[in-house]
Amino acid sequence: xxxxxxxxxxxxxxxxxxxxxxxxxxxxxxxxxxxxxxxxxxxxxxxxxxxxxxxxxxxxxxxxxxxxxxxxxxxxxxxxxxxxxxxxxxxxxxxxxxxxxxxxxxxxxxxxxxxxxxxxxxxxxxxxxxxxxxxxxxxxxxxxxxxxxxxxxxxxxxxxxxxxxxxxxxxxxxxxxxxxxxxxxxxxxxxxxx
Ligand SMILES: CC(C)(COP(=O)(O)OP(=O)(O)OC[C@H]1O[C@@H](n2cnc3c(N)ncnc32)[C@H](O)[C@@H]1OP(=O)(O)O)[C@@H](O)C(=O)NCCC(=O)NCCS
Numbered sequence: 340x341x342x343x344x345x346x347x348x349x350x351x352x353x354x355x356x357x358x359x360x361x362x363x364x365x366x367x368x369x370x371x372x373x374x375x376x377x378x379x380x381x382x383x384x385x386x387x388x389x390x391x392x393x394x395x396x397x398x399x400x401x402x403x404x405x406x407x408x409x410x411x412x413x414x415x416x417x418x419x420x421x422x423x424x425x426x427x428x429x430x431x432x433x434x435x436x437x438x439x440x441x442x443x444x445x446x447x448x449x450x451x452x453x454x455x456x457x458x459x460x461x462x463x464x465x466x467x468x469x470x471x472x473x474x475x476x477x478x479x480x481x482x483x484x485x486x487x488x489x490x491x492x493x494x495x496x497x498x499x500x501x502x503x504x505x506x507x508x509x510x511x512x513x514x515x516x517x518x519x520x521x522x523x524x525x526x527x528x529x530x531x532x533x
Contacts, residue, residue: 340445341396344454347403351392352376354400359437371405371434380407386462387431389455393438393447402438404451406431406459406467412504426501431459433469452485460517468496468514470506479511487513 347355356372371390374380380388393402408427418426433455438447456467471478473492483489489511490496496504496512506512 340401340442340447342447342450343394344391344450345394347375347390347392349376349378351400355390355392355403358400358403358439359435371407387427387459387464389431389458391451391454391458393451395442400439401442402436402447402451404436404455405434406455407434408432409502412502416502418501422501428463429465430498430501431464431467433467448481449485456515456517464517466498466514466516468512470510470512473509473511482513485515487515489513
């Protein structure tokens with residue numbers, strides 16, 4: 340597939356919402372989509388906010404991915420302000436990834452997720468994590484194929500000194516460290532695996 344991956348623009352929000360809504364109807368994206376539409380998401384000073392779209396050779400949107408710092412978890416952790424800032428520039432959470440059903444198993448998800456990881460690593464982020472429902476063994480394979488460590492169902496995600504997150508019931512975390520640009524220039528080139 341002739342794939343193009345680019346940052347989502349505020350005007351893409353209809354496409355984005357439709358794709359995520361169709362593929363992930365159980366997840367609520369309202370806040371992110373409103374922020375994206377207003378131009379506040381992914382265009383402001385926070386480099387941890389990444390919203391990408393994948394289009395095929397005909398310009399049809401076939402996939403989308405969205406990552407952002409885990410603001411609500413960090414707020415609950417009640418960190419001092421400087422630690423909070425450091426955590427936001429270190430950690431990002433994959434909030435959503437979806438590929439149109441008729442375009443799956445052709446590398447779109449891989450390209451999207453690697454683009455998210457590269458964008459974050461280039462802005463100094465060191466870790467990307469997320470969680471999925473444990474009934475989705477396919478997702479465990481997908482994330483593992485991309486170098487993520489997939490934790491057992493309901494195992495907590497502990498990222499000292501900032502987070503000790505309890506998994507939601509029947510959910511499991513995945514986590515990958517990201518190699519910063521300066522390290523990648525002197526290494527074999529791929530992201531670190533935890
Ligand atoms: C998860 C998802 C984004 C993957 O997108 P994709 O474009 O199909 O993924 P890729 O083609 O890049 O797959 C890469 C590898 O992941 C693994 N993988 C992906 N989907 C898989 C499946 N259904 N079953 C088993 N392994 C799978 C395979 O190892 C695959 O490599 P291969 O095709 O060479 O065997 C897509 O299936 C999707 O949109 N699912 C619904 C939304 C969703 O659940 N999102 C995740 C929320 S946490």
